[in-house]
Amino acid sequence: MKHVLAILVENKPGVLSRVAGLFSRRGFNIDNIAVGETVAPGISRMTITVEGSEKLVEQVIKQLHKLINVIKVSNLSKESSVMRELLLIKVNAEVGYRSDIQQIVETFRGKVVDVSPESMVIEVTGDEEKLEAIKLLLQHYGIREIARTGKVALLRGAAITREG
Amino acid sequence: MRKPEINNKGYLECEHRQISSAASGATMIIKALEKENVDMVFGYPGGAVIPLYNKLYDSTLKHVLVRHEQAAVHAADGYARVTGKPGVVFATSGPGATNLVTGIANAYMDSVPLVIITGQVPCSSIGTDAFQEADITGITMPITKHNYLVKEVSDLPNILSEAFFLASTGRRGPVLIDIPKDIFDREAEFVYNRNRKIPGYNPTYEGHAGQISRAVKAIKEAKRPVLFGGGGLLRSGASPALQDFAEKARVPVILTLMGLGAFPGDNELYLGMPGMHGTITANYALTQADLIIAAGVRFDDRVTGKIEEFANNARVIHIDIDPAEIGKNVNIDVPIVGDVKTVLEALLKNVQPGDTAEWLQQIKGWQKNYPTLCGSNGAGRPIKPQFVIKELSRLSPENTIVATDVGQHQMWTAQHFNIKRPYKFITSGGLGTMGYGFPAAIGAKLACPDETVICITGDGSFQMNIQELATAVNNQLDLIIAVVNNGYLGMVRQWQDIFYNKRYAHTALEGNPDFVKVAEAYGAKGLRAAGENNVSSVIEEALSEKGPVIIDFIVDPEENVYPMVAPNCPINEIIFGGARS
Numbered sequence: 093m094k095h096v097l098a099i100l101v102e103n104k105p106g107v108l109s110r111v112a113g114l115f116s117r118r119g120f121n122i123d124n125i126a127v128g129e130t131v132a133p134g135i136s137r138m139t140i141t142v143e144g145s146e147k148l149v150e151q152v153i154k155q156l157h158k159l160i161n162v163i164k165v166s167n168l169s170k171e172s173s174v175m176r177e178l179l180l181i182k183v184n185a186e187v188g189y190r191s192d193i194q195q196i197v198e199t200f201r202g203k204v205v206d207v208s209p210e211s212m213v214i215e216v217t218g219d220e221e222k223l224e225a226i227k228l229l230l231q232h233y234g235i236r237e238i239a240r241t242g243k244v245a246l247l248r249g250a251a252i253t254r255e256g
Numbered sequence: 257m258r259k260p261e262i263n264n265k266g267y268l269e270c271e272h273r274q275i276s277s278a279a280s281g282a283t284m285i286i287k288a289l290e291k292e293n294v295d296m297v298f299g300y301p302g303g304a305v306i307p308l309y310n311k312l313y314d315s316t317l318k319h320v321l322v323r324h325e326q327a328a329v330h331a332a333d334g335y336a337r338v339t340g341k342p343g344v345v346f347a348t349s350g351p352g353a354t355n356l357v358t359g360i361a362n363a364y365m366d367s368v369p370l371v372i373i374t375g376q377v378p379c380s381s382i383g384t385d386a387f388q389e390a391d392i393t394g395i396t397m398p399i400t401k402h403n404y405l406v407k408e409v410s411d412l413p414n415i416l417s418e419a420f421f422l423a424s425t426g427r428r429g430p431v432l433i434d435i436p437k438d439i440f441d442r443e444a445e446f447v448y449n450r451n452r453k454i455p456g457y458n459p460t461y462e463g464h465a466g467q468i469s470r471a472v473k474a475i476k477e478a479k480r481p482v483l484f485g486g487g488g489l490l491r492s493g494a495s496p497a498l499q500d501f502a503e504k505a506r507v508p509v510i511l512t513l514m515g516l517g518a519f520p521g522d523n524e525l526y527l528g529m530p531g532m533h534g535t536i537t538a539n540y541a542l543t544q545a546d547l548i549i550a551a552g553v554r555f556d557d558r559v560t561g562k563i564e565e566f567a568n569n570a571r572v573i574h575i576d577i578d579p580a581e582i583g584k585n586v587n588i589d590v591p592i593v594g595d596v597k598t599v600l601e602a603l604l605k606n607v608q609p610g611d612t613a614e615w616l617q618q619i620k621g622w623q624k625n626y627p628t629l630c631g632s633n634g635a636g637r638p639i640k641p642q643f644v645i646k647e648l649s650r651l652s653p654e655n656t657i658v659a660t661d662v663g664q665h666q667m668w669t670a671q672h673f674n675i676k677r678p679y680k681f682i683t684s685g686g687l688g689t690m691g692y693g694f695p696a697a698i699g700a701k702l703a704c705p706d707e708t709v710i711c712i713t714g715d716g717s718f719q720m721n722i723q724e725l726a727t728a729v730n731n732q733l734d735l736i737i738a739v740v741n742n743g744y745l746g747m748v749r750q751w752q753d754i755f756y757n758k759r760y761a762h763t764a765l766e767g768n769p770d771f772v773k774v775a776e777a778y779g780a781k782g783l784r785a786a787g788e789n790n791v792s793s794v795i796e797e798a799l800s801e802k803g804p805v806i807i808d809f810i811v812d813p814e815e816n817v818y819p820m821v822a823p824n825c826p827i828n829e830i831i832f833g834g835a836r837s
Contacts, residue, residue: 102456105405110397117398147583154580160402160422163456 094123095149096175096245098253099138099156100130100164107161111138114159120144120152124177124242135163137253139244166253168245175245178217180205181227184234185212193233200226211236279446281409281439282311285373288416289317291448294344296320296335296702298328302348303388304375307440309346320702320731323723325352327695329359329430330721333368334659334696335703337682340493342369342423343699349375350388353434354395358689361399363430365686366514367491369423370430371416378438379407393434401429406436410444421452426459427578428491459577463594463602470590471549471573472606478547478571480615481507484530485596487514487685488552488576494518494597495678498551501600506609507549508619510538512559514685515552517675527619528628531559532821533667536626536830539821541619542567543828550574552596555585556686561827575599628671628819638812639788641665641740645672648710648738651795656680656708657700661693661717664746667817669712691720694737698724701733708736708799715741715768725778728804736798737806739771742813750816754831775806784808 101107108127115122123141130137142152149167156165168175185193185207193212197204202216216226220243227235247253279287285308289297296318301309312319322328325347332343347356353374363370377386393405402422404415412435419431475481489498489511495518502509502525509519510527519526528535530542542548548570553559560566563585573590574582582591592599630642645668648658658673660666660683675681682700684692697711718739728735749763772782781801785794791809798805818833 105407106393106397109394113397151580151584154584157456158578158580160454160457 093145094141094143094169096168096173096243097140097142097149097153097156098166098168098245099140099162100253101136101138102161102163103129103134103136104161107136108138110159110161111140111156114155115140115142115152118152118155120148124240126242126244128244139242141243164253168247168253172248173245174248175219175243176217177220177223177243178215178241179223179227180239181214181216181230182211182236182238183214183230184210184236186210189233193230196226196229202226277446278443280307280311280441280443281406281412281435282308282441284409284412284446285416286311286315286317287446288413288420288448289344291450292420293341297344297346298322298332298335298699299346300325300328300348300352301346302352302375304349304352304377304437305346305440307437308373308375308435311440312346319346320698320727322695322727324721325355326359326691327698327721327724327727329356329363329370329372330689330692330695331699331702331727332370333359333363333366333692334682334699336363336368336370336699337696338657338679338700339703340491340679342371342420345370345372347372347374348388349377349392349437350390352388353392354390357395357399358687358691360396360430360432362684362687362689362692364399364401366487366684367428368430369428371419371423372430372432374432374434375440376405376434376436379436380438382436392432396432399430400432401427403432403434405434406439408444409439409442412439412444413446413448417449417452418454421450422454422457426457460579460593461577461595461598463575463592463599467590467592468599468602469606471592471603472608474547474571474573474590475505475507475549475603476608476610478610479612480545481505481547481549481610481612482510482527482541482545483507483549483551484510484512484542484553485515485518485551486512486553488596489515489518490678492552492577492595492597494552494600497597497600497604499523501604501607504604504609505607506612506616508541508616510534510542512553512556512685513670513683516670516681517678520676521674522676527623529670531556531561531827532823533671533817533819534559534821534827535628535671536819536832537619537622539827539830540622543569543826545570548572550576551600552576554581557823560585561821561829562824565826630672637788639785639791639809641742641809641811641815642668642672643788644738644740644785644791644809644811645669645712647791647795648712649673651792651799652710653708656710657682657697657704659683659693659697659700659709659711661711661713662688662690663714663717664742664750664815664817665712665714665717665740667747668740671817673712690717693717694721695724695727697735697737698728698731698733701735702731708734710736710738712738712740714746715739715743715765715771716745718771719768722774725775725780725804729779732802733804734802735804737804739806739808740811741768741771741808742811742815743768744813746815747817749814753814753816754820755822771806771808775804780804780806782806782808784810786810
C-alpha cells in the first residue's frame with residue numbers, strides 16, 4: 093500500500109539529504125517527493141510517498157522522528173485528505189491532430205501552455221489515477237517528454253498538520 | 257547556517273541570559289567546554305585546528321594527545337562509558353576527520369555520548385576540493401545523532417550548547433560539529449545558554465501510566481517471567497532500580513553484552529548473557545519464558561538468533577527511550593517509551609510477584625546442569641584462554657574496570673570475568689570494532705585514575721591501535737594490557753573451523769611482533785606467560801607494577817568459544833562444544 097507522509101522540517105542546510113539518506117540506508121523506497129515552504133517562517137514541508145506495509149511505514153515514521161530537524165510527521169493516507177500532483181507533457185501535435193488533443197485536454201481540465209509546429213506542452217493536475225489516464229490517452233500521439241512534481245497533500249476540513 | 261525563526265515554540269528560550277563580551281570562535285569553544293564541566297579532551301592537531309589548539313594552549317583544560325584520531329574517539333568513548341559524561345574529541349579536517357569515522361560509528365551503535373569538534377577548510381574554500389577537505393558532516397550523517405557545519409561564528413554558542421544537550425539526553429549518541437578554520441578566528445558575542453529547547457527534539461522520560469499498569473498486571477499473571485536488559489540500563493543509571501525490581505518481583509535477570517554489570521554477576525537471580533555465546537540457562541529461559549520484560553535492549557541478531565523463533569511463547573513488555581526500537585525487530589505486547597530507570601521505579605511501586613517459584617526451580621536445574629565450562633590444560637601444556645580470564649577476574653581488585661577488544665577474548669571475558677558492578681565493563685557491542693579496547697581503556701583510566709584498569713585484547717585487535725602505547729606511556733598510566741595471543745584472528749578462524757571445513761583463509765597472523773619487546777621499545781613493561789603455572793604469578797607482578805604493562809599470554813591456538821548458537825538459528829539450538837578440556 094502507498095502511504096503519503098507530510099513531514100514538517102526545520103529549513104536548515106542538509107535537511108533534505110538527512111531525510112533522503114535515512115530512507116536509503118534503512119532500505120525504504122521513496123516513490124516521489126515534493127518540498128516547499130510553509131506559512132511558518134523557517135519551516136518546510138516535505139510530502140513523501142512511500143510504498144510498504146503498515147509495519148514498515150510505522151518504522152519509517154519513527155526513524156524520521158529521530159532526525160533532530162524533523163518537527164512533525166503525519167501519515168495523510170490514514171486520514172481524509174486532498175492529494176494532487178502536477179504533470180507537464182510534451183506531446184507530438186502536428187496540425188491535423190491538434191483539435192483532438194485539445195478535446196482530451198479539456199475533458200481532463202488541463203491547459204495547453206505551449207505550442208510549436210510539431211508539439212504541444214500540456215499542463216494537468218489531479219490525483220494519480222487521473223494523470224495516468226491522460227498519459228495513456230496522449231500516448232497515442234507520441235509523448236516526447238514528461239515532468240511531474242510529485243504529490244502534495246492537505247488534510248480535508250479545518251484541521252492542519254502543525255509543528256509540535 | 258541560517259538563524260532559525262521558529263518563534264512560536266522558541267528556538268532557544270533564554271531564562272538565564274548571560275551576556276559576555278565578544279569572543280573568537282576558538283575562545284567560545286574553550287569557554288563552552290568549561291561551562292559543560294569538561295575536564296579532558298582527546299585529540300590530534302592539524303592544519304585546520306591550529307587556531308583552536310592555540311587557544312587550548314593557554315587553557316587549563318587537559319588535552320590527551322593520541323597517536324591516531326580513531327584512538328581519540330575510542331578513548332573519549334571509554335571515558336564517557338565509565339563517567340556517564342560526554343567524551344570530547346578534537347581533530348583536524350580531511351584525513352583527521354575521516355580517521356574518526358570508525359570511532360563515531362562505534363559510539364553511535366552503542367549510544368555513547370560524545371561531542372566531536374573537527375576543523376574544516378575555510379568557508380571560502382568549501383566545495384573546491386581544497387587541501388585536506390572532506391565533507392565530514394555528509395560522511396557522518398548516518399552515524400551521528402546530529403551534526404553541524406558552522407557557517408557563522410555567531411551561531412557557534414548555540415550549536416555548542418545544543419551539541420552537549422543532544423549528546424547527553426534522550427538516547428545518548430555522538431554529535432559532531434565541523435568548524436571552518438576562519439570561524440575559529442572570527443569574533444561574535446558569546447552568550448552561552450544551557451536551557452535548551454529544540455523544536456524537533458523532545459524525548460519521553462516518563463512511561464505511559466496505562467501501559468505501566470498493563471505491565472504490572474502481566475508480571476502478576478506470569479508464571480515464567482524473565483527480565484532481559486541491555487546497555488540502556490547503564491545509560492539511564494537503572495542498576496539500583498533493577499535490583500530492587502528483580503528481587504521484589506522475583507524475576508530472573510538476563511543481561512546482554514552491553515548490559516553486563518547492570519545487575520550483580522553473583523546474584524542468585526542472574527542468569528548470564530543470552531545469544532550466540534550466551535549461557536545455556538539464559539537462552540533456555542528466554543525460549544521458554546511466558547513473559548519477557550525487555551529493558552533498554554534493541555533485540556540485536558546476536559541475541560535473538562533466528563528472529564521468527566525468538567521467544568515465541570512469551571508476551572513482551574519493552575521499555576526503551578527510543579520509540580523506534582519498540583517493534584523494530586520483535587512484536588511487542590506492552591510498549592513503554594521512557595527512561596528505563598524512571599519506568600522501572602514506576603513499576604516498582606505497584607509490582608507484585610507472580611507465582612514464579614516453580615520457574616526459578618527449573619532455572620536452578622539448568623544452571624546446575626549447564627555451567628559455562630572453563631577448561632584447564634594443566635601445567636606444561638598451552639594455556640587455556642578461559643583460564644587467563646578466570647585468573648584475571650580472581651586476582652584483580654573488586655572495582656577493576658575491564659575493557660575488551662573484539663573477538664574470542666571478548667566473549668571469554670563476558671563469560672568468565674565476574675562483573676559485579678555497573679560501569680566496570682566496557683566493550684564494543686554493536687559495531688564490533690577491533691582496536692577499540694586499548695584506547696577505550698586509556699580513556700577509562702584517565703577518567704578513573706584510582707581504579708585498576710585492565711584491557712583484555714587479542715593479538716589481532718591490539719595491533720589495530722598498538723601505537724597508543726605511546727599515549728599510555730606518555731601519561732604514565734598504570735594499565736594492564738592482557739594480550740590473549742593465539743596467533744590467529746580467533747573468532748574468524750572459529751567460524752572457518754565450524755562452517756568452512758577448517759579452511760583457515762588468511763586468519764593466521766604470521767609475522768606478529770614480540771609483544772614484550774614492543775612494550776620495551778615504547779618504554780613500557782612487557783611480561784610473558786607461556787604455561788598455566790605462571791599465569792597467576794605474572795598477573796600478580798603486573799598488578800604491582802607502575803605504568804603500562806603488557807602481558808603476552810601464549811594460549812592454545814585452536815580453542816573455540818562455546819557454547820555457541822550458529823547464526824540465524826534459534827537460540828535453544830546450542831553447539832555445546834567445550835568438551836576439549
